[in-house]
Amino acid sequence: MNDAEKTIVELRDVHLAFGDNEILSGVNLAIPERGRVVILGQSGGGKSTMLRLILGILKPTSGGVLFKGHDITGMKRRRLNQMRQRMGMVYQYSALISSLSVRDNLSLPLEELTRKTRAEIDKAVDEKLAMVGMTEARDKMPSELSGGMRKRIGLARGIIMDPQLILYDEPSAGLDPVTSSVINELIISLSDAIGATSIIVTHEMESAFKIATHMAMLFQGRIIASDTPENFKSSTDPVVAQFISGDTIGPINEGTAKP
Numbered sequence: 640m641n642d643a644e645k646t647i648v649e650l651r652d653v654h655l656a657f658g659d660n661e662i663l664s665g666v667n668l669a670i671p672e673r674g675r676v677v678i679l680g681q682s683g684g685g686k687s688t689m690l691r692l693i694l695g696i697l698k699p700t701s702g703g704v705l706f707k708g709h710d711i712t713g714m715k716r717r718r719l720n721q722m723r724q725r726m727g728m729v730y731q732y733s734a735l736i737s738s739l740s741v742r743d744n745l746s747l748p749l750e751e752l753t754r755k756t757r758a759e760i761d762k763a764v765d766e767k768l769a770m771v772g773m774t775e776a777r778d779k780m781p782s783e784l785s786g787g788m789r790k791r792i793g794l795a796r797g798i799i800m801d802p803q804l805i806l807y808d809e810p811s812a813g814l815d816p817v818t819s820s821v822i823n824e825l826i827i828s829l830s831d832a833i834g835a836t837s838i839i840v841t842h843e844m845e846s847a848f849k850i851a852t853h854m855a856m857l858f859q860g861r862i863i864a865s866d867t868p869e870n871f872k873s874s875t876d877p878v879v880a881q882f883i884s885g886d887t888i889g890p891i892n893e894g895t896a897k898p
């Protein structure tokens with residue numbers, strides 16, 4: 640990454656084990672402010688785990704996780720919650736609360752975490768719904784929406800607090816190609832509209848190249864490449880090249896997600 644770019648998130652020699660199972664074995668990664676960084680890697684490799692470490696939901700076994708220069712790994716809950724309010728998360732399967740309307744799903748974080756009035760909350764909800772083209776869904780229940788619509792509402796909820804950092808976990812998983820393109824475009828426009836940095840986990844190469852300003856590849860517990868999309872495309876690293884081309888022959892095999 641360019642030295643002139645400001646770093647908003649940094650992972651420093653992060654190790655993470657679940658019991659005897661070491662998932663991350665010394666991850667180093669710097670996320671430049673206002674970038675859209677796509678994290679690539681095999682399923683089961685630890686990508687979602689990395690996002691949970693950045694959110695502070697998980698603590699590393701060792702190493703540092705820095706948000707705006709502050710190591711969040713040892714932070715007290717109160718301070719960590721303040722940091723978390725600047726982060727938005729978009730989950731793989733929207734994760735909307737099925738008993739609440741769209742409006743109430745989006746209102747919830749604002750009601751719980753801010754002192755905004757009802758009128759201010761309604762305004763924020765309407766603004767975010769407009770940004771994802773879902774104004775008419777305001778009073779619907781999640782069950783009344785298609786998968787693509789739910790995904791859009793998930794995006795709106797991810798940005799409801801105007802986060803400085805948005806984390807997306809497999810945002811186009813399970814969507815048809817057209818809806819997937821719409822979501823990709825929204826990821827770009829939303830990041831720009833609120834001036835946020837985005838970290839996007841995906842294994843879909845087409846989406847990855849559309850969205851990314853930077854790319855990083857997680858392999859066997861480490862970030863083995865972190866570069867521009869152009870350099871990824873022309874990479875001679877056998878792991879990166881195989882992942883991008885989807886070849887079945889190469890260093891990546893099923894079952895080698897972990898060292």
Ligand SMILES: Nc1ncnc2c1ncn2[C@@H]1O[C@H](COP(=O)(O)OP(=O)(O)O)[C@@H](O)[C@H]1O
Pocket residue numbers: 657662680681682683684685686687688689
């Ligand atoms: N809370 C947990 N307890 C034990 N193992 C876990 C937990 N969360 C994830 N894992 C394991 O860690 C590995 C990486 O998971 P994950 O980060 O979800 O991978 P990815 O998102 O790259 O597909 C998997 O083998 C998974 O089973």
Ligand SMILES: [Mg+2]
Pocket residue numbers: 683686687688808
């Ligand atoms: Mg995952």
